[in-house]
């Protein structure tokens with residue numbers, strides 16, 4: 001008690017001494033726990049100012065209690081287990097049973113008091129990224145406050161000066177604590193609910209881990225070579241779809257706490273970036289996009305009107321970020337005819353796999369024995385076959401006639417007859433090659449560069465995968 005009162009007295013510049021001691025002498029609010037990785041329904045505010053709540057992808061919103069005009073939350077920093085997709089569970093650090101921690105939602109003008117209890121094996125703090133607050137509430141261990149020791153609870157108090165899209169994360173042993181999954185979303189709704197109004201408002205954080213196939217704990221010293229590219233500590237096919245009712249105005253907000261940027265690309269629509277962690281973008285300054293790059297430590301929100309039903313892919317456009325760990329060291333064998341060699345190897349190693357392919361698409365459907373607790377590089381099935389995806393990929397499912405708050409997965413889209421790409425069954429014309437004798441050849445013609453008729457069968461090429469495959473990005 002004594003140490004908490006001292007801390008508040010030193011840090012809370014805005015508060016009077018009387019307020020501080022009352023807060024310190026009160027009881028600590030409950031810290032609700034969530035251990036399921038499912039997407040929980042939005043938390044409709046039971047009290048306080050009204051707002052239209054967000055939906056956290058594969059996550060949940062932290063309930064609060066009102067105490068004399070203060071909205072009180074309780075976060076517990078602790079080790080957690082997180083299923084990243086069926087078949088793989090990671091040992092991470094997070095808040096209230098999950099990585100990322102629960103989303104915090106409040107309203108512009110709210111007075112917010114957040115209790116943070118440290119159940120980690122080392123000290124921590126929480127920085128409230130993008131939120132305008134008194135310096136002593138900024139959560140930078142050593143700079144604006146003493147670190148929260150193991151087993152202790154600290155209190156953060158501030159008034160929400162503006163609405164917007166923010167996040168929280170430790171500012172103590174950051175490299176380790178963020179590599180272990182400590183982070184959460186923080187949404188401040190406008191005081192006027194009609195302002196920036198949308199029908200569906202989704203949030204998630206982009207994070208990355210380096211976990212050896214078969215292991216469960218991330219390698220915390222990895223700088224760039226991560227192998228699990230996640231949205232809210234989930235990878236495809238473990239990421240929930242964005243379920244949207246036709247005609248809804250939709251906002252998707254995300255923040256990037258990885259070590260590289262992510263061009264987030266959505267199919268089927270163009271959209272406008274309407275908010276960053278710096279604030280709302282004025283209408284006159286918005287421009288259309290179909291991909292928006294989110295740099296490290298940035299947040300972006302885009303909006304669109306969902307007027308075209310379908311299953312629209314949404315993913316990071318870096319092709320290595322839509323893959324899972326297993327199989328990255330498969331050598332490139334495209335164009336190599338090693339059928340004779342493969343037969344000889346099979347005599348020595350009976351379960352050596354030979355894949356007759358002209359690319360890696362077979363990886364999407366192959367039945368390769370995996371070590372426990374990892375995921376294949378390309379996986380997942382759709383209504384037309386394997387999706388050959390992993391990592392940062394999911395689907396925006398736009399459907400007619402959903403109920404206002406219905407976020408249940410409606411299944412695959414049923415395409416109206418005559419609206420799906422189809423096979424041409426007629427004659428195929430011979431492909432036109434380059435002129436046989438170009439006027440000024442830039443490079444000498446090689447056999448590889450010469451044109452072949454499209455109808456010619458490609459030479460049979462075999463690709464092999466050895467098992468078990470050691471991870472090497």
Ligand SMILES: [Cu+2]
Pocket residue numbers: 229261262263316317318321392
């Ligand atoms: Cu990416």
